[in-house]
Amino acid sequence: MAPPRSGSPGGGGGGGIVASIARFWQRTYASDYIGFVLLLVAYLLIQFFVEPFHRMFAVSDLRIAFPHAEVERVPLLHDFIYALFIPLGLTTLTNLITRAPRHKHHVTILGLAIALILASLLTDIIKNAVGRPRPDLLARCLPKPDTPRDILVTIDVCTETRHHRLHDGWRSFPSGHSSFAFAGLGYLSLFLAGQLRVFAHTSGSAVSGAHAEKIIRGDLVRALVCGAPLLGATMVAISRCQDYRHDVWDVTVGGLLGWTVGYWSYRRYWPRLGSGRCEEPYQSPPGAEGPAGGYGRVRDEEEGLGGRNVSFTELGNL
Template sequence: MPLPFLSSKSPTTSRGGRATNDMSTSKRSRRMRIFLSYAPDWALTIVLWGIFYLLDKVNGYRRLFDITDTSLAHPHADPERVPVWLLAVLCGVVPAIIIIFTAAIRRTFWDAQSGLLGLILGLGLVATFTNIVKITVGRPRPDFFARCILPDNLTENPLHGLTSWTVCTQTDDSQLQEGFRSFPSGHSSFAWSGMWYLILYLAAKMRINNRTGYTYKSWLLLAPLSCASLITISRTMDYRHHATDVIAGSLIGIAGAWYSYRQYYPPISSPQSYKPYSPRIPKDEEIPLHHRPNRRSSAEHMLGNSNGIVEGGSHHHTGGSSQGTTNGQPLAPEGRDGWSTVDIGDRGAYGVGNGNGGGRDNDYGEGKETVQRPVERSV
């Protein structure tokens, strides 16, 4: 009875290795498992945005204030220099388009998935956290008096105390409610989250730390940096926020962007920073790892045999020590027992996939375009 893996109809690799007949079935199964493993992540980001909008309707805390405080006496600017819709386009839609365009050029679907998921995660976390702090702190905005519309006969605070919002004559409660949401700045946190994530993404793709010193990389990264800075400054120009509000919002946005980016990409200091992490579902359909002995010079081979020495810990092949040299050159790094190994992420070395030795196996840009996750071993 012929064995399945010896069947003439079994697909073979470019190096003569044979793949199992259920290879394509395993790949389809793995894609489905990858989809199911990341579906909760996408669902959670949607829930976060839902929480953000629900929190926006909450009537939060309202602090007491001093009616002689000139920092609250600025005029109310209408319209704003950067409205909410423009903020969403500049710091949400534009980075998403750039990520999709970059991934399309590199022909890797996995990079687009990782980049977009990290971007949405960062924006969702930052927006939700900022709104929670806003409604809890209840700090008056610089234009609070213009929103509150204080009575003309109110010229001083109560004896031994401060003034409450109940003295306001403003009939629009939503306008008054927004007047107590100064700290931290939501525009600043959202802008720096989207733009800082884009800076990290572009810096990694351009390999900014490869020591070549091309100046165009710095000029390109100046664009998102300037965008976030100008949006932040506009909030003080419109008297919507105090200086400490925009500083705190910017720090929250940067921290959220960095955290979200590192969930799916290595640090930009890494030599493989331009690659996303591989899927959390391991490649269980990969063919076994092949081992190849290092080639040594004929003189060394004859010398080893004449002395009756079997090197490299193998009884059948001669292999060099990991600290040895070949023809005066250092040997390549070796695996166990003196054998050199091929990186399992280099799928092109095996010609796995389409059966023609091309190395492209329709794994959505995985393989060479991802950084392999470390294998978790149970104790």
């Protein structure tokens, strides 16, 4: 008599349950959403329960003696508007204009959300671990009048009683505004470059023999449209130096971190910008978007073999 199969009534069902969970994990976006929730929870825990390392400082150090700006040029709310709501609105509008399917809307928003929360989490981890004083630290700390000027002292000499204002003085490196701006606006720049086919300069099918691919030069107007979000992110970063919240090193590293995370998140769902299908996201896992799912990323080399004349090309020629 043959032994009962795993998952049958007499077989305990252990293997069947594991296999079902594995299929669900592979055929849906469950791992992406669980990962996003974990990132969000980790970010909130750091925000509410973790204090930065307090690096020693000298009250005679002019690099941390700048005034504290009570009114910021780009407050946190405005950074959210620039890096989250504007990219969300423009990507959604573009997809609506081109009558994109539900899957395209889905991965566009999911990629943006993951880029922003991951950049924020990494930035705060580094901020708290490094504990670098801000340029306006002395104005936040308000050291005791009898504090020695030419020796290193600790946070114990500070008289400021407002918890956030004081401890935030040791969160200079890297710039959170800069990383958040470059993650969101950098993602938007990549999305627009793909939809407008700025770097996909081939048209028609690639065939062997006498018929070669037609090379199309990307026009400057489309390139400028895609570069505009990066200019906006740069201006946000510069404003942090103008407010004496950060120095050039802080905003440069923050911007590079945000851009790297934005590019990484974009490429998880979209082919390279030089691909002939750069305006189309990777297919969804089977079952994630209904019967028409069909999981499987087409390799970039295969995608690069010629482009297709679709509505997104027409959009880019406007």
